[in-house]
Amino acid sequence: MEIIAQRPKSLTDLQFTYCPGCTHGISHRLIAEAMDELDMRNNMMGVAPVGCSVFAYKFFDCDMAEAAHGRAPALATGMKRSRPNMHVFTYQGDGDLAAIGTAEIIHAANRGEHITVFFVNNAIYGMTGGQMAPTTLPGMKTSTSPYGRDEKDIGYPIKVCELLSSLVAPYFIERVSLLSPQDIMKAKKVVKKALQFNKEERGFTFVEFVSTCPTNWGLAPIDAMKWAKENMLPFFPLGNYRDKSVEGGK
């Protein structure tokens, strides 16, 4: 019998701890599939963040480190510099990467560390119960912006791909979404491209996933995807922000 679909080898057998309808499971799977297809699992080291995906260190079946909140790119720097023949990725949420870890991500990108950063943007702090994130949309209600995010008081959401693409060193930066099967297929190609560049030691690679948080948004999973398409994508445009592999690339 021919196997045409199975659990990626780069995921352990553990059951995910994510809420029903959460997109973390999808992004985990895309990364693991790409690791399998590129035969990277046996020389890959990953860094898990603090947030809902804090247990990512249990889910990816390669050597993994669990970082302090926001510090994953610093750990990844130490790991990659220490064992340069190995590949390194981080997996981080929006609070982790774009608030408490802003310095670490900007400087890892600016040094052009040979790592891949996967950035999950769902505009909210999930694990702590739905507080405002640096990517929370203007007017969006969260448990710490109960009257809606007031941009006059707390500023606008941070657009991380745009911010990082102002730096010279990064090799590849792209924003994808996980909001429909079609989007997921496209995202897979981008994830694989980033890891391919990682394998080839091209430089710093970055993939942002526009994701959902049905639980803390208070929406059913399908409604959450619809909401994200209507509200997040206008603010966080999908597309490539840097690709040095293309001649005349951005």
Place this chain on the structure above:
Amino acid sequence: MAEKILMKGNEAVAEAAIRAGCRLYFAYPITPQSELIEYMAKMMPKVDGVFVQAESEVAAINMVYGASGTGRRVMTSSSSPGISLKMEGISYIAGANLPAVIVNVQRGGPGLGDIQPAQGDYFQATKGGGHGDYRLIVLAPSTVQEFADMADLAFDLADKYRNPVMILSDGLLGQMMEPVEFKPSKTKEEMEALDKQHYDWCMYPNEDEPNHHHHEINSLEIDPLILEQHVIKLGKKYDKIEKNEIRYEEYNISDENEVVVVAFGTAARIAKSAIDQLQEEGTSIGMIRPITVWPYPYEAISNVLHEKVRKVVVCELNLGQMVEDVKLAVNGKLPVEFLGKVGGILFTPDEIKAKILGTEGE
């Protein structure tokens, strides 16, 4: 005998660390430890080592965390305000059972303080500083030679116990030049052995498919019953360190001692001058100089309180942080007096003599 080289403490400890097999160094500039980071910037490329000037102290210690997780010798250094910033990472490194070496070239505090020598980080180094139940092994040098020798010792202890080790120095030892004799560099074979010593637990994926492994570098245990066991296991490790690794120097200790001085690091250097002068003048004073300030040599102190000893004098460049440990050692048997200087000011041997003789203010 190897040749003696006149060097600043900051440079000597950096050179000794490289000779001890450290090929990874991550740090951020701060006075009075800048010679250390500059020495590493210059020397690491020459030994195929890694030098990264991090964007912050926080990033530097987390680079150490990541690199240590891959099983190689790694070091960072800073001075007091920067060490405060590293406390988060130090707690994680301790929680994850990782070896690492951290050098603190102390300066005056609190806050931004000044850039002169001080010993005000004693509590932070020996009693915590970061969150949670953990211990650092803390080595306190009092000469440039000892500062350099401690690099080797610090790495050995860190690897032996899989625990972070701090060398608690100060601006005087960092900046001062003294002749230093270095141990030879690790040989190629020794370096290879060091590189492999942590393979059984570290992150270093095995490219051979049958040997694929999933090693986790982690301080998180969400199940309280598992965390309980983890912390108890850490506690047992600290008990073992307290049993095996206490180090101290006895100076001029004898049955004739009228007073016993307890001092560490730079303060102990100055106290030695005072003790020598008093000995010439016919007064016998002994000193216990803790070399490990954690684990602390309580018994070494209580053992030398002979019949003639009438008091214990603690000399520190702070407001008396070590006095608490000395009092635990003395256990109420004798008065414990304190002489301190703060703000980056040093005491003179005469001031220490006056404190010992009880003639201060005369």
